[in-house]
Amino acid sequence: MAAVTADQTTQSTSGTAKAAGRAAGTAPDAADAARLAVFEAAVAADDRIEPRDWMPEAYRATLVRQMAQHAHSEIIGMQPEANWITRAPSLRRKAILMAKVQDEAGHGLYLYSAAETLGTSREELLDKLHAGRQRYSSIFNYPTLTWADVGAIGWLVDGAAITNQVPLCRCSYGPYARAMVRICKEESFHQRQGYELLLALSRGTEAQHAMAQDAVDRWWWPSLMMFGPPDDASSHSEQSMAWKIKRHSNDELRQRFVDICVPQAEALGLTLPDPDLRWNEERGQHDFGAIDWTEFQEVLKGNGPCNEQRITQRRRAHEEGAWVRDAAAAYAAKHTTPSTRTAQPAQHVEETA
Ligand code: BYC
Numbered sequence: 456m457a458a459v460t461a462d463q464t465t466q467s468t469s470g471t472a473k474a475a476g477r478a479a480g481t482a483p484d485a486a487d488a489a490r491l492a493v494f495e496a497a498v499a500a501d502d503r504i505e506p507r508d509w510m511p512e513a514y515r516a517t518l519v520r521q522m523a524q525h526a527h528s529e530i531i532g533m534q535p536e537a538n539w540i541t542r543a544p545s546l547r548r549k550a551i552l553m554a555k556v557q558d559e560a561g562h563g564l565y566l567y568s569a570a571e572t573l574g575t576s577r578e579e580l581l582d583k584l585h586a587g588r589q590r591y592s593s594i595f596n597y598p599t600l601t602w603a604d605v606g607a608i609g610w611l612v613d614g615a616a617i618t619n620q621v622p623l624c625r626c627s628y629g630p631y632a633r634a635m636v637r638i639c640k641e642e643s644f645h646q647r648q649g650y651e652l653l654l655a656l657s658r659g660t661e662a663q664h665a666m667a668q669d670a671v672d673r674w675w676w677p678s679l680m681m682f683g684p685p686d687d688a689s690s691h692s693e694q695s696m697a698w699k700i701k702r703h704s705n706d707e708l709r710q711r712f713v714d715i716c717v718p719q720a721e722a723l724g725l726t727l728p729d730p731d732l733r734w735n736e737e738r739g740q741h742d743f744g745a746i747d748w749t750e751f752q753e754v755l756k757g758n759g760p761c762n763e764q765r766i767t768q769r770r771r772a773h774e775e776g777a778w779v780r781d782a783a784a785a786y787a788a789k790h791t792t793p794s795t796r797t798a799q800p801a802q803h804v805e806e807t808a
Pocket residue numbers: 520521524525526528529530531532533559590591592593594608612613616619680681682683684688689690691692695701705755
């Protein structure tokens with residue numbers, strides 16, 4: 456482990472807690488304890504941990520796991536909606552949907568870049584996704600059967616994502632928190648487009664209303680599963696909350712989402728498919744029915760309706776994109792920046808100038 460040096464005081468989490476770490480002794484154990492104390496004090500003080508700050512390996516590994524899963528979800532999440540781009544019912548709807556799917560590719564890029572600051576490359580993360588060694592959100596293993604599914608994804612899936620992600624803007628790891636600020640702004644637009652699309656269908660013909668209701672019936676429960684297993688079965692929550700990576704538990708955020716959706720469903724003129732859903736005066740929150748956690752576990756094991764299709768398509772897209780990566784690398788090698796050039800041997804600088 457690198458020693459805590461004066462250099463660390465120049466990092467952006469340079470609160471008093473961090474500065475105290477400079478006093479670390481020379482004995483390895485004492486130095487380790489001092490570094491950990493600095494890290495823990497920074498987290499307790501709501502300072503941001505930045506890439507060059509010392510951090511426990513388990514904190515780094517947890518961030519890589521969550522951020523990689525998040526990035527993978529963004530790019531796999533392009534598939535169900537892209538399925539409808541060519542069949543959007545108007546030019547306006549097509550343009551909106553294309554922009555949304557493109558935004559999701561962008562979110563994936565912000566997140567892979569943020570994960571790279573932890574010392575892991577995008578190639579490595581993609582290899583793990585393609586080999587089935589890292590996860591992506593369960594929600595994207597469900598099919599988009601009708602045009603109304605595009606609306607239900609926007610309203611419910613992006614709505615659930617915002618509920619989960621707004622607290623991540625205050626995540627203790629700086630690059631992840633900053634990426635989330637921009638992502639949440641765009642997700643908010645995505646959620647509104649889905650809501651507006653469903654509203655148009657709900658107020659349309661009887662068949663359109665039925666199509667909207669059917670989409671909500673199919674997406675409601677999987678959207679609740681997006682928040683992860685119940686708190687008593689969540690293996691990572693306690694530690695992630697202690698590190699302020701997560702600010703709320705899975706169940707807290709799920710409850711918040713249900714409470715937000717109930718009045719929105721009423722305004723849409725649609726019904727949430729849960730006979731047990733009702734306001735609980737005492738709790739000041741809605742009670743809702745039992746989630747089918749067996750279905751969730753099956754989807755996580757790869758047995759959801761579209762797991763196979765999604766990962767096959769992802770691997771194919773990666774292989775077909777090889778020429779783009781090669782071209783980008785060749786272009787970058789040709790157009791090195793001035794700072795890169797000074798690092799090259801003189802002969803090379805002359806050749807590329
Ligand atoms: N799906 O201990 P837990 C989007 C796994 S994309 C699959 O509670 P944690 C969008 C979990 O990984 C937005 N796996 O975990 C894009 C763990 O497995 P391992 C996606 C899940 O991390 C395109 C195990 O279950 N959002 O918005 O503390 C179009 C135990 O769980 C899921 C994010 O990724 C799941 N739903 O909490 C439209 C948000 N849930 O690793 C929209 C960032 C749990 O032990 N991520 N697992 O094998 C998080 O906030 C957290 O990682 C979670 C889970 C709340 C999801």
